[in-house]
Structure formats: C-alpha cells, structure tokens
Amino acid sequence: MGTVQGFDAAYARLAGALFEQVRALSRDGSGVTRASYGDVETRVLAHLARTAAAEGIATSYDAAGNLWMTVSGRDRSRPAVVAGSHADSVPRGGNYDGLAGIVAGLVCAIRMCRERVPPERPFTTVAFRGEESAWFGKPYLGSAALLGKLTDKDLALQHRDTGYPLMFYMREAGADTQRVLRGEPLVDLRSIAAYLELHIEQGPVLEDAGRPIGIVTGIRGNFRYRTIRCLGTAGHSGAVPKRMRQDAVFAVADLLSRIEEAWDEWLLGGHDLVVTSGVLHTNADTHAPSIIPGEVWFSLEARSRSQETLDGFRRAIAAECDAIGEARGVRFEFDEPILSAPATMDGALVERHARMCAERGIGYMRIPSGAGHDAALFANAGIPAAMIFVRNQHGSHNPDEAMLIDDFMLGTGLLYEAALAI
Ligand code: GLV
Ligand code: MN
Ligand code: MN
Numbered sequence: 001m002g003t004v005q006g007f008d009a010a011y012a013r014l015a016g017a018l019f020e021q022v023r024a025l026s027r028d029g030s031g032v033t034r035a036s037y038g039d040v041e042t043r044v045l046a047h048l049a050r051t052a053a054a055e056g057i058a059t060s061y062d063a064a065g066n067l068w069m070t071v072s073g074r075d076r077s078r079p080a081v082v083a084g085s086h087a088d089s090v091p092r093g094g095n096y097d098g099l100a101g102i103v104a105g106l107v108c109a110i111r112m113c114r115e116r117v118p119p120e121r122p123f124t125t126v127a128f129r130g131e132e133s134a135w136f137g138k139p140y141l142g143s144a145a146l147l148g149k150l151t152d153k154d155l156a157l158q159h160r161d162t163g164y165p166l167m168f169y170m171r172e173a174g175a176d177t178q179r180v181l182r183g184e185p186l187v188d189l190r191s192i193a194a195y196l197e198l199h200i201e202q203g204p205v206l207e208d209a210g211r212p213i214g215i216v217t218g219i220r221g222n223f224r225y226r227t228i229r230c231l232g233t234a235g236h237s238g239a240v241p242k243r244m245r246q247d248a249v250f251a252v253a254d255l256l257s258r259i260e261e262a263w264d265e266w267l268l269g270g271h272d273l274v275v276t277s278g279v280l281h282t283n284a285d286t287h288a289p290s291i292i293p294g295e296v297w298f299s300l301e302a303r304s305r306s307q308e309t310l311d312g313f314r315r316a317i318a319a320e321c322d323a324i325g326e327a328r329g330v331r332f333e334f335d336e337p338i339l340s341a342p343a344t345m346d347g348a349l350v351e352r353h354a355r356m357c358a359e360r361g362i363g364y365m366r367i368p369s370g371a372g373h374d375a376a377l378f379a380n381a382g383i384p385a386a387m388i389f390v391r392n393q394h395g396s397h398n399p400d401e402a403m404l405i406d407d408f409m410l411g412t413g414l415l416y417e418a419a420l421a422i
Contacts, residue, residue, distance in 0.1 A: 007111065230298070
C-alpha cells in the first residue's frame with residue numbers, strides 16, 4: 001500500500017514513533033494501562049503537548065483537563081474542524097484504542113505546519129481524558145465535561161480500585177471542577193464546525209471483509225449496572241434441602257440464562273442488541289465450597305443502536321428479577337444505572353467520506369460501531385460528527401490488539417483530506 005494521500009514515509013515513521021513513545025509511558029505487562037484521569041494519562045498528554053509544541057502547534061488544556069492542539073486557519077474566525085479521541089485505556093488494554101485518533105489528528109496537524117498548508121479554518125486535535133467506563137463506570141467523561149454534561153452525581157462516581165470519587169481525580173489532573181459542575185460547555189460550541197474521530201474498529205468485520213477502512217454510520221448506546229447484588233440466605237451446603245434454600249448463585253445463574261434466552265428472542269425479532277455480564281463474584285472473605293452462597297455481585301450492560309430496545313430490554317430484565325425473586329426467595333438490588341444514548345453520524349459527512357474512499361480506490365464499507373466513542377456525545381449535542389474506522393487485528397480491550405501502520409496511514413490520509421474539505 002505504501003504512501004497514501006501524499007503522506008510520505010516520514011509521517012508513517014513519526015506516527016510509529018509516537019505510538020511507541022506512548023506505549024513506553026504506559027506499559028503494563030504485555031498491554032498498556034492509562035487510567036481515566038490518572039497519572040499515566042496526564043503524562044501521555046504532556047508528552048503529546050511537547051511533541052505538538054515542538055512542531056509549532058498551539059497547545060492548551062480546557063477546564064476538564066483535555067488537551068487541545070491547534071493549527072490556526074487562514075480564517076481564524078470560522079468554526080474549527082475538531083479531530084480527536086481519548087488518551088486513556090482499559091486496564092491492560094491495547095495501545096491503539098483511542099490513541100490512534102489522537103496520533104492521526106496530530107500527524108495531520110504536523111503535516112499542515114511542516115508543509116505550510118494552512119487549513120481554511122482552524123484545525124484542532126483534542127486528546128480527551130476519561131473515555132473508558134472501566135474506571136468510574138461512566139464513559140466519555142472528558143468530552144461530557146467539555147459539552148457541559150457532567151453532573152455532581154457523576155463527579156461522585158467511585159474509582160474501581162480506590163473508591164475515591166471522580167472529583168478527586170479530576171482535581172489532581174488539574175481540572176476546574178467548579179466550572180465543570182456549572183454544566184455549561186467549556187468552549188463555545190458554535191466554534192466547532194464538525195467533529196471527526198479516527199478509531200480502530202475493535203472488531204473483526206473489516207479484517208474479515210478484507211477492507212482497511214470503515215465509515216461509521218452510528219454508535220450503539222448502552223445501559224450499565226456496575227454492581228447488582230443478589231441477596232439470598234447463606235447456609236450449610238450439606239444440611240439444607242433444596243426446597244428450603246435461597247441460593248444466590250443459582251438465582252443469578254437462572255437470571256443470566258433467562259437474559260441470554262431473551263437476547264436470542266430479541267435478535268430474532270430484529271433488534272440490535274449485545275449483552276454482557278462481566279464482573280461476577282461471591283463474598284471473597286467468606287465464600288467456600290461448603291457454604292450455600294447468600295450474596296452475589298455482578299455487573300450487567302446491554303448495548304443497542306435503538307433507545308427503544310435498550311429501554312424495553314431493561315424492563316424485561318427487571319421483570320425476570322421479580323419472577324426469580326418470587327420463585328427462589330432472593331432479592332436483587334440494582335445500583336443507579338449509567339446510561340449512554342445511541343448516536344447517528346452526520347449523513348452528509350458519511351456520504352462525503354464514502355465518496356472519497358470510492359474515488360481513491362480505497363477498500364471501505366459503511367459500518368455501525370458496536371463500541372462507544374466520544375463522537376456520540378458530539379452528534380447528540382447537534383455537532384456534525386463522523387468517524388473513520390481503521391481495520392485492526394485481535395480485537396481490542398486486550399493486550400493483543402494490533403494494527404498495521406499502512407492501514408493507519410490510509411485512515412489518516414482520509415482524515416487529512418476530510419478536514420481540509422470542510
Ligand atoms: C469503549 O471502549 C466502550 O466500552 O465502548
Ligand atoms: Mn475502549
Ligand atoms: Mn476507544
């Protein structure tokens with residue numbers, strides 16, 4: 001494939017070096033860990049800022065601690081094209097989830113500076129903090145703060161490891177939480193013409209189709225319970241007859257198998273839906289094979305492109321919990337659900353990006369995003385948003401996540417042309 005859209009090999013080497021520098025800052029076993037609003041994320045942003053500044057790109061942090069790297073346009077008064085993605089990762093995740101979109105924007109900006117091709121309007125690359133829900137349960141923290149959508153309840157969300165609230169971590173990272181809590185956008189949203197996010201696909205579809213580029217049509221929303229507690233009655237595993245037990249593990253197993261059956265039915269009914277229960281445990285201090293489990297904790301999330309599907313499936317789960325509670329003498333306690341709305345990408349931008357691929361002979365396909373992205377918040381705030389997916393290998397949210405730099409440069413070339421075309 002080689003060079004694309006006029007990006008010569010020097011830019012591919014630059015991108016590769018940036019990826020490796022950030023990997024070195026965040027290495028954790030065979031993967032990387034960049035916690036939302038954590039020290040590593042802060043160091044990564046500082047490194048990106050130094051890199052940008054050395055190329056003559058203006059850098060600043062907004063009140064939520066997100067990094068902005070701006071090439072001023074020929075007409076500075078016009079609304080900017082904003083490219084971006086997130087700098088954080090899941091625990092022991094891959095290096096490209098999020099980072100690819102930031103490096104792509106930065107490489108485009110560096111090219112504009114080096115080759116003295118000022119864009120018509122300002123071109124800004126934002127490195128967002130806190131996109132991964134793995135740390136505080138809620139996704140899109142940095143972009144939500146930017147858009148004036150973080151509440152005091154959100155700032156009280158507890159860190160998965162320490163239990164400290166998000167407020168504490170945001171302040172440590174230099175954010176102005178008083179300002180964030182005012183609930184107003186941190187920049188004038190009329191100054192943003194469009195939001196463009198390049199991201200790895202994180203799934204097998206592009207690889208399977210043999211196409212390097214995906215043009216994202218929409219982004220799934222979700223509901224997530226970080227911790228549902230099932231309360232039964234603990235007891236001696238040998239002494240209690242079956243009819244007299246309130247076994248929390250069998251109750252949760254029953255619930256999860258009913259949810260999976262319902263999921264199949266909803267798929268047959270034509271719904272877009274994925275369901276995951278990811279964190280599941282009994283009481284680690286006291287559980288033993290000889291104890292009937294009296295308590296189980298588990299997480300549950302479901303994702304769909306349809307809000308009606310999400311609402312309906314949530315009601316169906318609640319009804320199953322009531323039925324199981326009645327039949328088995330257990331009780332389910334739900335924590336406050338964390339909700340993210342589905343989003344639709346801007347139709348005109350989608351069509352333009354598809355046309356650009358077709359004209360340049362780039363293998364592409366239109367594709368919905370199963371994963372969440374900051375672009376969803378921009379779209380739902382009424383800002384035209386679009387995403388370019390880059391094919392990647394071995395999925396994502398795991399240390400084996402991989403990407404070919406040629407594919408990345410193809411996507412970056414598209415981003416460059418798309419940004420200049422707006
Ligand atoms: C973001 O990575 C998500 O969980 O969709
Ligand atoms: Mn992710
Ligand atoms: Mn991501």
